[in-house]
Amino acid sequence: MDVINTKHLPGLGLIAILAILIVNNPYTTLYLNGLVNDSYPVDSPSDALYQQIVRATEKYDAQPQDAKIDRVWKAMPGYNGVKVDIKASYKKMKGGIFDTRKLVFKQIPPKVHLDDLPPAPIYRAHPDKPMVGFLINVAWGNEYLPQMLSTLKKHNVKATFFLEGRWVKENPDLAKMIAADGHEVGNHSYSHPKMEMLGEGKVREELLKTNEIIEATTGEKPVWFGPPSGGFRDKTVQIASELDMKTVMWTVDTIDWQKPSPETIIDRVMTKVHPGAMILMHPTDSTAKALDPLIKQIREKNLRIGTVTKLMDEEHILKIDQQIEK
Secondary structure, three states: OOOOOHHHHHHHHHHHHHHHHHHOOHHHHHHHHHHHHHOOOOOOOOOHHHHHHHHHHHHHOEOOEOOEEEOOOEEEOOEOEEEEOHHHHHHHOOOOOEEHHHOOEEEEOOOOOHHHOOOOOEOOOOOOOOEEEEEEEEOOOHHHHHHHHHHHHHOOOOOEEEEOHHHHHHOHHHHHHHHHOOOEEEEOOOOOOOHHHOOHHHHHHHHHHHHHHHHHHHOOOOOEEOOHHHOOOHHHHHHHHHOOOEEEOOOEEOOHHHOOOHHHHHHHHHOOOOOOOEEEEOOOHHHHHHHHHHHHHHHHOOOEEEOHHHHHOOOOOOOOOOOEEO
């Protein structure tokens, strides 16, 4: 028969008493309850909030779309896909109220990007992107630029100004003003020639000379080339690409150089504008007067206005319902 060592009994009894006190301690109970409350059943089909978030994926999830060479629109940028992050959304809405404004999304990039495509002109951005861009070609019209810049600043709109190199050399202060306002500057050749008529050496000279004067004046290096009058050959686009520039055309032409009324310009744009459109204009009296109502009407169509760079990036712009469900 084993003999119990009675000298250890007081110690064992003390341990047992402490264990009982710890388990029944109200602070321990609060801690354990907190752990339970902080958890969320992200895989529970019976949880109402979880199910509402799952249903939101059916509405908002979208597959990425690769950049491609379109038969009509030539080079076209890709567009990110988007996916509701169910776990993160559930955690953000913890408390039981479903709110679409608190959905958390993941952007899913496409496999093929604009930079992966062979050199080709760009006539519009991705048609699913609710954004348009203003392309403003500048080789004259100095007297109308301040008003246009003021209107753009008033509405916090950034445009892409395609500057002729010779004009920049003659008007460095205006060129600096455009860049200082946060607008993008592009290459519009040096002397406004018919690019499609030039030999390869002359094309390269026109583009390089313009880039050099723009960068020296504004500190910005152009990444977009807008051919004068839209004239180019395949070799023109190839040379621009070799100089790290993509060739940009337009989707909607204001034809403002013909001096139409401001109302005519607005009508020409608003009857043709659509997601991804690039709107061509120049510094003219009619355009300066049309710009304010044009910006307002474009935004009324739930379209953003951005630079060519913003228009061409792959960011998926979400249209979220302002909805709260209890």
